Amino acid sequence: xxxxxxxxxxxxxxxxxxxxxxxxxxxxxxxxxxxxxxxxxxxxxxxxxxxxxxxxxxxxxxxxxxxxxxxxxxxxxxxxxxxxxx
Amino acid sequence: xxxxxxxxxxxxxxxxxxxxxxxxxxxxxxxxxxxxxxxxxxxxxxxxxxxxxxxxxxxxxxxxxxxxxxxxxxxxxxxxxxxxxxxxxxxxxxxxxxxxxxxxxxxxxxxxxxxxxxxxxxxxxxxxxxxxxx
Numbered sequence: 001x002x003x004x005x006x007x008x009x010x011x012x013x014x015x016x017x018x019x020x021x022x023x024x025x026x027x028x029x030x031x032x033x034x035x036x037x038x039x040x041x042x043x044x045x046x047x048x049x050x051x052x053x054x055x056x057x058x059x060x061x062x063x064x065x066x067x068x069x070x071x072x073x074x075x076x077x078x079x080x081x082x083x084x085x086x
Numbered sequence: 087x088x089x090x091x092x093x094x095x096x097x098x099x100x101x102x103x104x105x106x107x108x109x110x111x112x113x114x115x116x117x118x119x120x121x122x123x124x125x126x127x128x129x130x131x132x133x134x135x136x137x138x139x140x141x142x143x144x145x146x147x148x149x150x151x152x153x154x155x156x157x158x159x160x161x162x163x164x165x166x167x168x169x170x171x172x173x174x175x176x177x178x179x180x181x182x183x184x185x186x187x188x189x190x191x192x193x194x195x196x197x198x199x200x201x202x203x204x205x206x207x208x209x210x211x212x213x214x215x216x217x218x219x220x
Contacts, residue, residue: 009147009176013103016198020109023201027116031088055105 004073014063092119098139102149127153
């Protein structure tokens with residue numbers, strides 16, 4: 001059964017993946033002195049970074065979908081336009 | 087330059103989210119640790135038996151119903167009492183964290199796992215291991 005708790009955990013997972021993916025990408029680029037890398041090495045670093053950025057993009061899409069799934073739970077309790085508890 | 091604080095140490099990561107395992111693995115590998123991961127308790131039991139890790143990062147809540155990170159902690163405490171275990175939990179699992187600490191966990195981290203907190207907690211454990219205090 002879908003519960004707001006499960007959806008909240010799911011959202012937490014997407015958030016977690018986004019933050020971890022961002023930091024490992026930053027470190028992967030930052031730890032290399034890019035001017036000293038060969039073209040082959042540069043391509044390898046760039047390919048990996050792009051791959052992780054693609055993953056981040058997908059995680060964001062998934063997180064948005066989870067937020068959409070949560071809306072009925074939230075808006076059942078609070079009116080979306082007035083912020084007044086129902 | 088990232089400090090290789092984990093050189094000579096083995097860390098084991100249990101998380102049912104394979105991508106999280108992979109990112110945390112990269113994070114620790116850059117710090118010099120030998121890193122092993124598992125996405126289920128079954129794989130965790132066999133991997134731990136094989137590698138005898140110095141540190142274990144265990145997600146308490148797993149997708150499977152049969153076991154949790156607490157079962158893996160129990161097994162580690164019985165078979166490899168020298169291993170320092172850090173439990174990973176959601177904010178609302180405080181009673182479970184208390185139970186894990188009673189069972190011998192060294193520390194815990196709350197999800198979402200943020201690199202500065204992971205680093206701070208693991209650094210503290212590494213220092214204890216290097217000093218021979220656990």
